[in-house]
Amino acid sequence: MTKNIASIIVPDSQLAKDAADVLHEYGSLLLWNHSHRVFLFGSLFGRQEKLVYDPELLYISALFHDLGLTSHYRSPDKRFEVDGANAARSFLEQHGISHEATRLVWDAIALHTTRGVAQYKEPVVALLYRGVVFDVIGDHFAELSEETRSQVVSAFPREGFKQKILQTFLDGFRHKPETTYGNINADVCERYLPGYKRPNFCDFVLQSPWNE
Known part of the structure; x- marks a missing residue:
């Protein structure tokens, strides 16, 4: 694998x-390429903004960040982002990495689809998010x-990433669409799962057990 791309090591x-x-064993070529692009794009933004990070x-x-979508790491009841974050935490703990560094990686993965929050956290968290949204939706293209x-x-x-990543998402959580709420x-889920209609927060409020 090339070690220097666009002047990023x-x-x-x-x-x-x-x-x-781990990614090579349990992921796919799609996730391999996407994950490396995410790292490179995030790093390019980090260099551009002169951020200090590891x-x-x-x-x-x-x-x-997307290993929670794979059959090896996906759980029956957690958000795929949390599954990926938990896998990374286990990996880092097995390698003796510090609690703070492990927490940072966990946060970065768990929050990478949480728009409006991740970009305001520590550089590793923010840059993972920036790399993801740049590669997936061309944010700040x-x-x-x-x-x-x-x-x-x-x-x-x-190589046809737009269509393939949506299918990969769906395959990763079609068995637990409730985890995508909010x-x-x-x-x-709403676009590709036949008959699926997302829950509405207003319904939860109005149908709560409070007697009023």
Whole structure:
């Protein structure tokens, strides 16, 4: 794997290699390419904004951020983001990584679809989010040059990513659509699960057991 892309160094410590092995074993080519693009795009924004952070922690966050969608890591009843965060926490604890670093990675993964919150947290959390929304929906697309985008995509191709990632999302939580309540993933369920209608918060309020 190329270690320098768009002037961003891909971490190659033993910890980083072990994390990459996990994604390679349990993920897919789609998630492999997406996760590396997320790391690179997040890193590019970090460099652009002169943020101070640990690139290795951002890299591990990126590698694990969608593993909760996979058959190996998905739970029957938790949000996929939490499944991925829990997998990363277990991995880091097994490698003797500090509680604070582990917490940071857990937060980054658990919050990576939480728009309006993640971007205001610590740089590792914020940059994972920035990388995800840049790769998935092209958020702030013009802030990275066409040349830079092309270098990243050349190294880790998209290959029909738009359609494939939506199917990957659906496959990851079609068995537990209730976990998407209050989150953008409810959009995927409502569009692609026949007959599914997302819960409405107003109904929960009005139908609460309070006697009034």
